[in-house]
Amino acid sequence: MDSSLFQLLNYGVYGTAILVMLIGLYGALVKKSLLKVVIGLSVMESGLNLLIVALGYLKGGTAPIFSEGFLNGSNKIMVDPVPQALVLTAIVIGFGVTAVALSLVIRLYRHHGTLNIDEIRNLKW
């Protein structure tokens, strides 16, 4: 592949991933609805996962599976499998955290009758 095109891809892939992260973080920091905050956190994690997977990519590499096709084929480059394994773990953990977060949102809604994060501050100072 052309190197300048690849350079563009570099900015594109990482840029997208980071942008997704920042969008998620923005949502978590600014949106007033608890649900949107939780969504923001999830989006942030997704961006991060994208970033991690992108880090493991190698030019021209295939999926790290030694299928028959790969063993018999000519392309011997594989992408880095470690980030993929890590991302799997990160996704699962992210799922767990999101589930707990949503259950807390349910509790908070039950308790306060609102999802506005500014009104849920009985604990302060």
Added chain:
Amino acid sequence: METYSIIFAIFLGGAVLTYFAGKLNSILQDILFLGSVLVPTYLFFSGVSFGSAMPFSLEGISLLWGIDHYSWLFALIVLGLGSLAAVYAIGYMKGKERKGYFYFNFILSVMSMLGIVVSQDLISFFIFWEIMTWSSYLMVIYNGKDIQRVGIKYFVFSAIGAYAMLMGIVIVHSITHTFFIEDMIQAYGHMSLQLQIWIPILFLIAFAVKAAMMPLHVWAPGAYSNAPMAYTSLFSGALSKMGVYGMVLILVTLVSRLPQGIWFREVLAWLGGITAAVGTLWAIKQDDAKKLLAYSSVAQLGYIITGVAIGTELGMLAGLFLAVMHALFKGTLFMAVGAIEKQTGTTNFTEITGLIRKMPWTFLASLMSIIALAGIPPLGGFVGKWMLYESLITSDHYLLVILIFFASTAGFLYCYKFLFGFFLGQEEKEWEHVKEAPATMVVPMILMSVFMFVLGTFPGIILKPINNGLMDLGFVDSYKHLWETSVIFNNWGDHVILQPILYSIIAIFLFFLILVVWKGYKGTRYVTTKDISTSGEVPKEDENLTFSVGFTQPFLRAVAPVMRRQIDKYYTEFAKGLEGLFEFMRRIYTGNAQTYALYVVVFVVIVLLFKDVLF
């Protein structure tokens, strides 16, 4: 040295046992209490010898316990007054609640004070210092009165002092790598000038707090008057002397080797003088005997500080002699107030009058102490005051003499107020059934009065140990009798006595005493406060005509401008301001989850921005 271990084990075990014995039997508790103060006292004076020390180590720190003549002198104050106060406390505490608590802290206080004087290293010194602080704090809050203000003020000032000392200790340690006081003294000469100035300051702050020196004295009146009197006699008599102990130690061993040391001395001496004056003025203003004595303690400690700070041979002698005397007479006075409080339930001059016939022994003890306090011959107080004046004059501190003399003279006002307010004046019906305090309370007072009397004539009894102590500290290069520079002492055989002229004073005094008491006892009649008429007007029931309340008014009006500026107020304002600031600062925690998350982002961004500076 096994003795130290045994002594401290008895103190500790005794304290705990005494506390729990209260659950079983009150008398057993009293006996245990007395035992755990008196037995170690006996063991100490019979079993501990000079020069031998007990080294051991804790947490990798080498510690050393031992005594020299200097610390022995203070051990004498602590244990002597401690034992008498303990006997007194038995009577005083009878029937009061929280007896176990009182006994526990009493024993711990005595133990910690003894610990301070036997400590030859800074760590055990500090540990005992802190135990002393918190055990006395627990006594200050014993009554539960005003504890959030008075109690915490006491502890905060003590802690400021103690932490200043701790800072000094660890700085010294970072240079010497040991905690021995000996090593600190050795290494002091090689330190940088900055440290040579700062280390004594840090230590002196701690000692000045305990010795209630201006401007660190504001805790004292409240704390002294809040603690139970049986303890206050020890508190004011012995515990405050720990400040003097440390001060003399620092002044003699460190400051005297510093060329700039003269400034330390001047500042301390003046602060002491001002303390004496201010303490006296405030004492005059009080209507409560506890408060009066508390301020008086502050004032008396001012004399002591001035004496030791002047640092001439006589000045040091005067300071330490006054320290011993103060332990005696202030101990007695607080005991007397305690006895009155116990018998009448109040300590207010405006309420009590004419107890002289109800509590004659208490009166006698009070009279002796007041004479000693005022510095009137022939009691020991005179000797101390004389030496103080002489040392001030011979070292050309004329202004200071005037200040001290003013304080001392003004002091007569409150001395009189105390005597008159309680014991003289008309007998009120209200106090008709008041009886003399029980023997356990009276005997210690009388004993101490006797000591005061004896010391007035034979000051050598205590001057010699003081002399030896100062020699042990290395106050002067070669052994000598420091009192020889004074004009009032005679060496009589081996004993130091006052000029024979004093004997005639004693004789006259005794004559008048007998005359007045005997005569007065015979020819009095009952007169109530209201049994007078002023210009034909009969005073109403609710008019307070007690003489002792009003007679100081003119004087107080004269000095009112001075007294308007209370240091206490500034401290309070400062503390309030701080709390306001803290209140403002904790608004950082807004309670909004998003704000907290924003903090995280801000933190990360700021650290990233400054990463080249920080890392």
Added chain:
Amino acid sequence: MVGTPVLFVAIPLLAAFLIPLLGMIWKELVRIVPGLVLMYLMVLSINLLNHVLVSGPIVEVIAGWAPPFGINLVFSAFSGFLVTLMIFLGLVVWLYSYRFKRNVGFEPAKKYFLLLMMLITGAVGIVLTGDIFNMFVFIEITGISGYGLTAFYTGRDSAEASFKYLMLGSIASTLLLLAIMILYSQLGTLNMAEIASKIHTVNPTYKVISLILFISALGIEAEIFPLNGWAPDAYAEAPGPVGAAFAGIVVKASVYAIIRYIFTIFDISGAYSFLIIIGMMTLIIAETAAIRQDKLKRMLAYSSIGQMGLVLVAFGFGTEEGVFAALFLMLNHAIIKSLLFLSGSYLVYNSKDKKIVEVNGMHKFLPITSFLFALGAFAIVGLPPFAGFWSKLSVLTAAADSHMLFVLALVLIVSVIELVYYLRVVNRIYFFKKGENVDPKKPTFNALLAMIVLGALILVIGFYPDVITGVIHKASADLMDKTKYINDVLSIKQ
């Protein structure tokens, strides 16, 4: 060999999966099993610690792949000391809450004990693991258990506290993963020892950014100001024993992680002074906030945060003396603050707002609890002859020896503030009149026993600190010796 470190994780996990099944057989088992597990681990950790102190660290590989290929656990003097401490506290907390949770019913009790056990396991895992990503997993285990436990009481504002914790926790895990991935992209390995041995080859810019992200992420868990917004709420709203576990166990693990990164993995010297800066900030802000609190547990929480700031300062000196002081402080803080949380939560047991004024006059009703609280208060402000004094002394000595007189003075000034608010509470307990509508609750026997154990330890360490300082000295020497750590781990062959 008396056992192996992997059991610290494997046994509780197995038990955690078993507990729901056991609960179907006999309901009481859900309370007993975690205790049994912790007891076993306590014995194991003491045995291993004894072994390690004599004959050097145990490095255990998992799945048979030698470092850096597999994940490895390192039980050294340093980590072993912390693990033993954590498990001991876990045991105490379990003992304390054994009957305390009886009135909440079977299902919540099952979940409570399960989450508590996993909270401890997660913290232990953080300390034991030798792999940065594995540490992330354990941090998440601790985190999720923490969220669940914080929101345990349904009636209060606990969900709010838990949500704050969770929100910051999520951000923390994002930052942590970013940091891990930056390191991985440079070195291609996740093993701590190998990273440490190769870290000098990494471009300094990446190194610093990665370290900043690590500190920020772990700082959230370690309650560094200004990342600690969740902490006071979570401490105050979680059940008392959980507050104790947070203060004594979770925070310790996070601090361990920060320290491991700064001392062993990275070679950035500026990080030490950075530790001092953030530590001092945390100390000052937290203690000043604590003095103005009107809720007891919140006050304790701020105090706990402040103490952790002091721990970081002590680590920041970067000397062995400083590390010793910090470890000693961690030990004392774990014991004393746990005692304060445990006894404090009984002092305000039945009150609605958990206000400080509600402890007024409690000593008449709860004499032993009150005494233990007072003991803890005296100990935590560093009054001799209690345990806190020795650690404070060693911190100050370390500060003076590092010529940080400014830090020394500030720490002492803050100590005075600390003193004031603890004394105010103790005064209230002993000398104020009990409020009208306050209904004291007598502690159960096992709770009392748990508190007494901690109280006795305070006295023992206070009077004779040598019982523990030998171990701490070895632990601090172990942390300082980076080369040995790398060699110990990387010398393991398949």
Added chain:
Amino acid sequence: MKKVIVILLLAALGFYLGTTFFNIGFGDPHFANGVKDFYLKETVDNLHVSNTVTSIVVNFRGFDTLGEVTVLFLAVTALGSILYKRRHEVGTRSVLFSSSSVVTAGSKLLFPAVILLGVYVFVHGHLSPGGGFQGGVIIATGFLLMLLSYENYSVSHKWLSIVESLAGIVFAGVGLLGFINGGTFLQNFLPTGVLNNLFSGGVIPIIYIAVGFKVAAELTGVIYTVLHEKGVK
């Protein structure tokens, strides 16, 4: 105002992250001697697992996965603890609706297929993309489908819990067996078979099947718990 500050801050953060990662570069080998080469070699030579990600997840870094499974388990437990009271009081669904018969019949038809797909995915986790987690999620979607289409479809909580626990025990137990047989936790102690065969990879398929069951049970549990949560109004 707050938004502007946040955007500025995020821009700064993005700048730092962006420059870092742009400099790291995309698709280039970043490091020389990473562990991945070892993994790629060993998974073929020793473990006979063709999906390297699986061999990393289950074997090389199996400890992480154990933790990961625990996180899920804890999430379910925490969820149950957080939402406890309501579920105790009201056992009915919060959202009640009736689906058309097309939906219900279709779901019934699809359900076995979904389950089968899930099982296939996790059984073949060591051969092809996929594995326990993915398979488990697919199975859980099958249950989600049923729960959405039938208003009174219920899953036995007890059985979910039992499956979950048993699967967890199998995972940890296999790990401990490895400890007993091989000396280290999670070590492979079974014959590894032939590469690219269904029965290959030693304990890896066993663990992944357990994970599949566990994830399926846990996710179903989460869905079920949240569905039965009643709102405040």
